[in-house]
Amino acid sequence: MENKNEFNPFMKRLNKKAKVKKVIAIMSGKGGVGKSFVTSALAVNMARKGYNVAIMDADITGPSIPQAFNIHGQTYATEDQLIIPSRSKSGIQVMSLNLLLDDETKPVIWRGPVLADMIGQFWSDVYWQDVDYMFVDMPPGTGDVPLTVFQSLPVDGVVIVTSPQDLVSMIVGKAVTMVNEMHLPITGIVENMSYFKCPDCGHIHHIFGESHIDALAKKYDIDTIAKLPIDPEIAKLVDEGKIEALNHDELDGLSEKILKM
Numbered sequence: 001m002e003n004k005n006e007f008n009p010f011m012k013r014l015n016k017k018a019k020v021k022k023v024i025a026i027m028s029g030k031g032g033v034g035k036s037f038v039t040s041a042l043a044v045n046m047a048r049k050g051y052n053v054a055i056m057d058a059d060i061t062g063p064s065i066p067q068a069f070n071i072h073g074q075t076y077a078t079e080d081q082l083i084i085p086s087r088s089k090s091g092i093q094v095m096s097l098n099l100l101l102d103d104e105t106k107p108v109i110w111r112g113p114v115l116a117d118m119i120g121q122f123w124s125d126v127y128w129q130d131v132d133y134m135f136v137d138m139p140p141g142t143g144d145v146p147l148t149v150f151q152s153l154p155v156d157g158v159v160i161v162t163s164p165q166d167l168v169s170m171i172v173g174k175a176v177t178m179v180n181e182m183h184l185p186i187t188g189i190v191e192n193m194s195y196f197k198c199p200d201c202g203h204i205h206h207i208f209g210e211s212h213i214d215a216l217a218k219k220y221d222i223d224t225i226a227k228l229p230i231d232p233e234i235a236k237l238v239d240e241g242k243i244e245a246l247n248h249d250e251l252d253g254l255s256e257k258i259l260k261m
C-alpha cells in the first residue's frame, strides 16, 4: 500500500491549526536498544540547527520521552478542544500518553485497537505548531502500533535503531522488510551501544560483540549509518531529564540526510 497515496483509507488528517512538514519514524526490531534515546538525541540535534522540532511518543505502553526531557504534569487544551503539546526547555514540542495520565506510574493496559486510535488522536487532535520535523518514537517490534503509524501518518522516512548483538541482524531484517512493504524510505540505521571507549586508555571495547552494521547496511542497501558508544553519561542525562545537554555528534550525518529529504 502506498503510504502517501491520498486514497489510503487509513490516512489521518491534521486539524486545521496544526502544521507538520516532515515526519520521521524511529523503529527498532526489539526492545531496549535505545530507540527512545536516539529519538530524543535526533530531535535535540535538529533543534540545535534551528528547526522547529516535535516528538510524538507512540511508544504508548512504555512512554519514556517526557522523562528524558523532564516534562511532567498535565497538558492543556485550546478553546476548540485541541491538545496543546508540552514544550521542553529548548522548545521541542512533545506529546506522550504519560502527559495525559493522572498517575504516570500506572501501566497502560489497553488492547491494540484503542492504542491505534490513540495514535490517530495524537496526529489529528494535537495543536502541532509549525513543526519542521516530527520524530515518532515507536514501540519496539513490527506489531500493531508501528503498522498504524505507517498507515495513518504521512511518514517521510524511517530510522532503524539496532544494537550489535548477533540476534539483531535477523530482527533488523524483519523491520527492514516491514518498511519496504509499506513502500517507505529507510533514512538510516543507527547502531546504539556499538562500542565503549575507555576514558583512561582510549581503547575501544566491543562490549556487546563486534559490529554488524556495515554488513547490514550493505545487505539492505542503506547508505547512512551512525554508531553510538555506550556512555554512562547518556544514561545519567536521560535519568536526570537533561537530554538537551547531550554532547555527542555521532548523529550529525543522519541529521544531514534528514535535511536533504
Ligand SMILES: Nc1ncnc2c1ncn2[C@@H]1O[C@H](COP(=O)(O)OP(=O)(O)OP(=O)(O)O)[C@@H](O)[C@H]1O
Pocket: 028, 030, 031, 032, 033, 034, 035, 036, 037, 038, 059, 062, 064, 139, 140, 192, 193, 228, 229, 230, 231, 232, 233, 234, 235, 236, 238, 239
Ligand atoms: N548509548 C547508550 N549508552 C548508555 N546508556 C544508554 C545508551 N542508549 C540508551 N541507554 C540507556 O538504556 C536504557 C534503554 O534505552 P531506551 O529507553 O532509549 O531504549 P528503547 O529501545 O527505547 O526501549 P523500549 O524497548 O522500552 O522502547 C535507558 O536507560 C537509556 O538511558
